[in-house]
Amino acid sequence: MDYSRDEKITLRGGLSHNGRPVELVREKDGKVIPLAIGSENAYKKRALSEEDIDDDEVLRSMARRRKSDKPGDVLHMCRDCKKEFKRPCDLTKHEKTHSRPWKCSEEKCKYFELGWPTEKERDRHVNDKHSSAPAQYKCLYPPCTYASKRESNCKQHMEKAHGWEYVRSKSNGRKKSQAVSNSPATPLTPFLGTPQSTALTTPITPFMASPSVPLINDFDPYGFGTPAISLHNFQDDFRRDSITTDGTHLTYSSGNSPVEPNSFVEAAVTPADVTIDHTDALFPNCGMGSNFNMGFQQHTPALSTDFNFNEPMFTMASNQTLGLPQLSPMAQPDLTLFSPQMQIDEGFGDAMDTLDMQAFSRPTEDFTLFDAAPAGNMSMNNTANFFPDFNQLGGQFGNGAQQFDNTYYNANALETTLDEMLGLNNSNQQ
């Protein structure tokens, strides 16, 4: 390695300075570059067998800096591979790709020694390689039979193979397109249709939607079609921690992967531009885990005028009406533990009386739905009111005061909708 005259080699750090051992660094052009320390963890780029990165790689890495990075930004450099990160926590995360502390439990597996950078990756690996019944994410465009153990791959498949367009819940640094944020035109273009929920497409799903269930007109700009709802066993721990929609779909996702075949309520939704992201508001302390979130994201302004709150927001297939939003194509992974009695033309009674209700059988108290709350906030203390069928059957939610964040939606409008919904439950079952 050549060093020019404008460089200097110095000792930096030390436990009293930055908590790290003193290291030899090279300073050049205002940059501080740690010198190689003979680490056994020298960064191997993706392929673990690849050779150590060379100077070209360092330059490429530098070139990848974003334009938005200001010159004064303090970058945090990995001592092993010299990669830089804007946030310390990103460096911390990156360093895990060297230490790989999460080990596979299978002794014969190479990842028993090697490990994974994150628990999630380790779990995903176990699902991929060592699970006797790995979770599967299925393509929801019938009759496509694609399935993947990876949710992201399934999503990618549906986007590429079927033109599925959905609004990301995170921009990941990319600017949201106008179409997403403001214009109804693009997201509502009905071109390719929208994948149906798992309940509609997977043979294993017992709760098939009735083809005769009418669309909810104003909520079906995609021709999304028959709403359906599935009630899967609530057994094991409930580890999904979010349900989101993107204007077209609701999506469950899991806080831990792989997900055991948990059960959950699943439904197809008419694609109102609604994002559910604060499930705690609907399921306070009902045994689904404290991180189970569902909430509402307000309709995009341009679409709001089309939002007909006089129409039922949620419905379900069969003869049931549950106050549940319909779900998304990604309401996955595949759930293999279905109760045989969960048939479409049966009520919930049989199933709900048994283990399916266990998750709802927490102690509870009665509350008033939308009890006196400050304007703009809805305190929703009796979640069971959202699920009168459950309630009638003896299912109960735990109590817990939750609030919707009214920055996400128009509280009055939603309340109106919910009133309609509840009214529908009482008098308009299909």
Added chain:
DNA sequence: AACTCTGTTGTT
């Protein structure tokens, strides 16, 4: 700062 989700990109 950890966790989470998602996009990008390398590898198979």
Added chain:
DNA sequence: AACAACAGAGT
């Protein structure tokens, strides 16, 4: 094309 690994960014 699909799988896999990891980084960027939001919560």
